[in-house]
Amino acid sequence: MRADGPITFSMNGKRSTKKRSDRSRQPASAQSPQGCPWSIRRRAIVSVLVSIHVAAVFIPPFTFATSRGPGEASPFAVPLMRVWQPYVDTLFLNHGYFFFSPNPGPNHLLRVELRFGDDRPAESYLIPDRSRLWPRLYYHRHFMMTETLHSLYAPPEPPPEIVEDPAAVQRWRQARDRYEWMRDSFVRHIQAETGADRVWVTRVEHRQPTPYEFLEEGIGLTDPRLYRDLPD
Amino acid sequence: MSDVAVPARGWRGAVAAWDRFWFRPEMPHKLAALRMAAGAMLFYTHLVWAVNLDGFLGRRAWIPRDLSRAMHEGTWAFSYLWYVEHPALLWALHIAALAVFALLTIGLWTRVVSVLALLITLSYCHRLEGSLFGLDQFNTMAAMYLAVGACGGVWSVDAWLRRRRGIFELTPAVSTKVATRLWQIHMCIIYLFGGIGKARGELWWDGFALWYAAANSEYQSTPLTWIIYMPPLMALITHVTVFWETFYIATIWRPSLRMATLAVALLVHLGIAVHMGMITFGLAMIIGNAIFLPQSWFDRWGSSAERGT
Known part of the structure; x- marks a missing residue:
């Protein structure tokens, strides 16, 4: 048997088409060939490809980790990211992997208020709401959407420090448009799902109690004092 | 995984080590x-x-x-x-x-x-x-x-159909090794930057990050707020998480540290699944870590299953 040749097993108690050797009774790895059946050229090509891929996995979180804000990453990381961008985008590799980092912070929810044209009473609820959204993964999808809406937020007016900078104002305008687009899409979705005449949504920040608040003041995790409406 | 532990000497040794790492059929x-x-x-x-x-x-x-x-x-x-x-x-x-x-x-x-x-x-x-x-x-x-x-050579309908046709050959494949290595490296990069991200946060250093994760009611699925009554344990878990994530990329390749590294991974991700409501994510990361389990375990299970049929 060649070093990289097939290994014969007997399956289902039937006799194998090949004579079973003593070595085949050992675990498969023990008899795995050491050599590679691929040619040097093939290995060289694959080596280049895997290097490109590993770089594509590494560069996005590296760029993110070196970033102090949009477009403010390390001058070493930015050009690398630019080169790898098509590959990274295509394979959905553009992640920072900053789970619960740098600190586990507050959550961002959405308060929905509904008014109906008929006799139904007005409604108000928070998204995500575990009692309405099941299974848990489905709930989590809604949770991520309210977090995304928050992450896209841009104030309704440009910050005073950028009004003299046309490029910065344009970036603010684009960010604000994107936020409003998503907020209005949410409103339209809720309206279609509930049949409400009027829908209002408000971003809500829900922070955790500090250890002192929890231990000394008896503030629970869902105490109303921990919720704060955020501006639109 | 012994492919990793063999030291390389000179450029020839480095090439041989690279070959062993990526291209030894599996x-x-x-x-x-x-x-x-x-x-x-x-x-x-x-x-x-x-x-x-x-x-x-x-x-x-x-x-x-x-x-x-x-x-x-x-x-x-x-x-x-x-x-x-x-x-x-x-x-x-x-x-x-x-x-x-x-x-x-x-x-x-x-x-x-x-x-x-x-x-x-x-x-x-x-x-x-x-x-x-x-x-x-x-x-x-x-x-x-x-x-x-x-990935369909065994424990698959494809394999069953092949056996029905009288084909019993099972060949180690280089592509299996390449996929395994890429998956392993990807896991290392995820944890490396997960650790670096945490290392930038004050709460991960002062030992209170676990509290702010436990007290997060949108995530919470089973109560974990009791941890605040055990500050040393809370801080220990917080610190272990940071160090484990950051150094996963080093410890997971050392045979002597691999099982300990995987044991912490199991505990962390079970904790996420059970306490933080992310059952799917917790399980997914446990599955992801299984790529570092010794190949011989799977081969042995495979051989046992085949002998048993």
Whole structure:
């Protein structure tokens, strides 16, 4: 048997088409060939490809980790990211992997208020709401959407420090448009799902109690004092 | 994994080490086990979109397709779901996607469906930007490497059909090794930057990060606030998490530290699954870590199963 040749097993108690050797009774790895059946050229090509891929996995979180804000990453990381961008985008590799980092912070929810044209009473609820959204993964999808809406937020007016900078104002305008687009899409979705005449949504920040608040003041995790409406 | 522990001397040694690391053929058992687990996770993840398919992908979507495309403007992302809105067609495509994930899980036409599973997973991720989280990053990673490696050689309908035709050969494949290595390196990079990110936060240094995770009612599924009554334990878990994540990339390759590293991974991700309501993400990362389990375990299970049949 060649070093990289097939290994014969007997399956289902039937006799194998090949004579079973003593070595085949050992675990498969023990008899795995050491050599590679691929040619040097093939290995060289694959080596280049895997290097490109590993770089594509590494560069996005590296760029993110070196970033102090949009477009403010390390001058070493930015050009690398630019080169790898098509590959990274295509394979959905553009992640920072900053789970619960740098600190586990507050959550961002959405308060929905509904008014109906008929006799139904007005409604108000928070998204995500575990009692309405099941299974848990489905709930989590809604949770991520309210977090995304928050992450896209841009104030309704440009910050005073950028009004003299046309490029910065344009970036603010684009960010604000994107936020409003998503907020209005949410409103339209809720309206279609509930049949409400009027829908209002408000971003809500829900922070955790500090250890002192929890231990000394008896503030629970869902105490109303921990919720704060955020501006639109 | 002994391929990693052998020191390389000179450039010839380095080339030989590189060859051993990437190109030593490997039996398919481990990747096949991960195919079943990750395939089931892909199936479930996409099944849940069906709870409100129209609400996520259709005309009444939270994030309509125009907005989804705008969120990817100037990038190379692509999704076939950007071009579909009709409910019947959407459902047909979704059922087809679920069928592909089911076929991947049971290992029927594995070579083809593994590639299809990757394309489908990418399309859903790009279309559903805004409602994604770590689970989707795992799903894409797993689908990517299952498409690279030969993962249907055993524990699959394909293997069963081959045996029925009298074909009993099982060949170690280089592609299996390449896929395994890519998956392992990807896991290391995830944890490295997870650790670096935490190292930038004050709460991960003063020992209170676990409290702020435990006291997060939107995540919480079972109470963990009792941890505040045990400050040393709370701080210890916080610190271990940072160090374990940051140095995973080093410790996981050392045979003497590997099982300890995996044991911490199991505890951390079980904790996330049980206490923080992210059962799917916790399980997904446990599946991801299984890529570092010794190949010999899977081979032994494979041989036992084959002898038992």
